[in-house]
Amino acid sequence: MSVLHIVEVTKTFPGGTNAVDSFSLDVADGELVCLLGPSGSGKSTLLRMVGGFEQPTGGRITIDGEDVTHLPPERRPTGMVFQSHALWTHMNVFKNLAFGLKLRHMPANLIKEKVEAVLELVGLAGYGDRMTTQLSGGQQQRVALARSLVLEPKILLLDEPFASLDQHLRERLREEVRDIQQRLKITTLFVTHGQDEALSMADRIVVMANGKTEQIDRPDVVYRNPQTPFVAGFIGTMNLIEGEVQGGHFVRADFTVPLPIADGPATLAIRPESLDLAASDKPGASVHRVTDYGTHGLVDLDLADGTRLKSMVAHPDLFRAGQGIELLPRAVAAYRNNQQIYRSSP
Template sequence: MSVLKISSVSKYFPGGTKAVDSFSLDVADGELVCLLGPSGSGKSTLLRMVGGFEDPSSGLITIDGEDITHLPPERRPTGMVFQSHALWTHMNVFDNLAFGLKLRRTGKSEIREKVEAVLDLVGLAGYGERKTHQLSGGQQQRVALARSLVLEPKILLLDEPFASLDQHLRERLREEVRDIQQRLKITTLFVTHGQDEALSMADRIVVMRDGRTEQIDRPDVVYRNPQTPFVAGFIGTMNLIDGEVAHGRFHRAGLSLDLPISDGPAILAMRPEALDLSLADQGQAVVHRVTDYGTHGLVDLDLPEAIRVKAMVDHPDRFSTGQSVNLAPRAVAAFRDGRQVFRS
């Protein structure tokens, strides 16, 4: 059993900058939790505090009930994989993986057995004698992952490990890492600013902003039921329109639709895939651009008051720039005072 518990952890940098603000999170045994947020949200700083590379200003971090808050990295049951790989270029692959085991005074035969097993696990069997500079970026990242796994950590920490790779390689590696994580049932904390990585890999997503938690939930819930305007706008593509509600109807930029909340200002949220379009002589919007992605199309629409929204369509060939259309949302959400107040 490997359970990570972060309790009211904060981090202040010189000058009073608050990178993490009273953050709490429990990561269950075998769970993969993703910290997702823009640059400066505090996610990497938090991960480094769990790994022992930054010291918290306050709060408590425990693994299986043991306080590790101020332990150095080498004394923690954690393994960290960095974005930069951080491999020793003067060593071959085998020696990179064996280094930590040698520090633990592991026997030679056991070292070879463990290293060969983990190389096989990450798909690099037979690569032990290669120099790291002879490897591709994806292979180097696999070695970095193997170097952490060979030490059999209780908690695996991944700090944007795919950020420097091209899209196709990122997609393949994240599938492989998820498969390895599930096979080993290793508790994992993963940092990324990539929505696709978070949605495809995580058991739960923690959306962070300014060092605080905006929402913690399963990927499907975070996408379909965002609790704040920030989460709604950060996860996927969302049309957000500021307007007014009067007598149970939302009004703005030629849009008027039922919204059963009290009168006052509100932010209307609509996903492009939940927005139906129909051609009209005097419609609510004008087609600005049509982009055909093969599997679907994305139509950019101009509303009055210089507001632009997007709609996803199955047949982009039916629409062209300058056409007038009406909008019919199949599902909407509404926000007020920074929180969700309605969802259909």
Template structure:
């Protein structure tokens, strides 16, 4: 196991900053996900930790040792790329053994370590097969085994399941998490999939524009977003415009109280925090679309002012397009600006309830 420390890391590619002033401590045996949209800097950070990109500023330390200028082959890291990058002319055994042969390990030791690595990823007895004989999921298992066989202190995973179908992706991420916990290996995992990060991570680093927006446990990232960007990026979130006067939102449909200055703001409301009841009264929300997912019903509403609004209700409820609905919420967050921290909003009993 090892501790990874990133200090004020930055990277410029000439046309702008891909990563700006990123600092992070990853504890022994911890799995941390770098999460963000395309271009947020997550893969660039991973490549700098692996030695494939040189930082423009900052330092990278593993167990307190500065490895910022150390080439990839001399770092105690193992990298798994999105593309499997396997050699098709080699057998599975030869693919996994390649790095060990470069280190000139004795043949019996190479055999032992390759067999252990293949067994670890569920491919015991597959060593003689060729790459073209494997499914996409099996090929990615080989890529993981090829990194693990080198016994790295830090495992780096760059969207390793992005090319796989959803069912296989979910199964493999569970297997990788099991392997990571069994080995206790410190892991940095890059993904743009929110579900993947929430399911895998001990902590999540949310990135936008090369900067860190929030670092926290998955449950806190979801329930206590630090900025408006995080609130909107993680899961589904309704943003309802409101004008505050004397600590109250001037909206009859969502009478929110919050300790914010007078002026415009956004009410941030999770779809699952919404309950609906039917109404024949004019001026209320109308159902635009209702989709039954089996486990829940996803309702797309249009509020009286034209704002689109999403609600998630139990599967036993039945709603049809065109029906009038009265939404009520248990609570919300109030944001004044994109980078502002939220203020909890207390939703009073709606006047129409």
């Protein structure tokens, strides 16, 4: 069992800035949880506190029931992989991986066995004699992962490990890391600001903003049922429209949608894939631009007051700039006072 508990953890930097504010999270044995948020949301600071590289101002961190809140990194059962790889360039790959094992006074034959096994695991068998400077960025990141895994940590910490790689390599590596994590069943806390990484890798996503939790849920739930306007706007592409509810209808410019909530201001949320279009001569919306991505099209639309919306369509060739359009939402959500108050089914 390798269970991580973060209880009411706070980090306040000099000057009174709260980087993390009363944050709590339980990560189950073998679970991969992603901390997702924009720069400055506190996700990396939180990860560094779990790893022992930052000290919390308040709160408690336990691993398998042991309080590790104030232990230094070398005394915690954690392994951390940094964005910068942090490899020793004067050592070859084998020595990079063996260093931590030597500090544990492990016999040389066992060190060799463990290093070779973990290199095989990350797809770098036979690379032990190479200098780290001779490796590509992706290979260096595999070595950084192997260096953490060879120590057999209870908790694996990943701090935006793919951020410096190109998109194709990033996609391939995240699949490989997820496969390794599931094979080893190692409890993992992963930081990223990339939505695709979070949605494709995580068992659960923690969306953070201003040091606090906005929503914790499975990736599909976070995408399909965001609980706050921030989550709705941050995860994927979302049309967020400010308007008024009057007599059971949401109104913005000439755009109206039935909405069975009390009158007053509201924010309407519609995913582009849930916004159907039909040609129309009535006042409403018009096509601003059409982009054909091959597999689908994206239509940028303007309401009468200039509000810009997006719709995903199967046949972009049916639309042209300036065309009048009727908007036909298949699923909507509504927010008031920063909370979801209504959600329709598609």
